[in-house]
Amino acid sequence: MSLLRLVAAYLYFQHGTSKLLHVPHMAIFDQLPLLSVDGFAGMLELVGGLLMFIGLFTRVAAFILSGEMAVA
Numbered sequence: 001m002s003l004l005r006l007v008a009a010y011l012y013f014q015h016g017t018s019k020l021l022h023v024p025h026m027a028i029f030d031q032l033p034l035l036s037v038d039g040f041a042g043m044l045e046l047v048g049g050l051l052m053f054i055g056l057f058t059r060v061a062a063f064i065l066s067g068e069m070a071v072a
Contacts, residue, residue: 005062009052012065016046044068 019029019042032039044064051061 005052005055005058008062009049011049012045013049013053016042016044016049018042020046041068041072 014024017023018026019032019038020034022029029038029042032042034040034043045068048061048065048068051057052065
């Protein structure tokens with residue numbers, strides 16, 4: 001279960017950095033405004049992925065991120 005948590009957190013964090021920090025670079029996110037749906041999703045993925053990875057507020061972060069994926 002710990003390995004699943006770490007892998008899921010890494011994937012969320014990677015998607016968040018791709019949207020907000022452009023690492024790894026994806027051309028579709030070049031002109032992404034922060035106050036858009038994708039920008040807000042990137043903020044959730046970046047912060048939630050980091051929290052899940054370090055194990056801080058894991059259940060709350062996973063609940064919010066699962067809600068994000070349900071909407072997506």
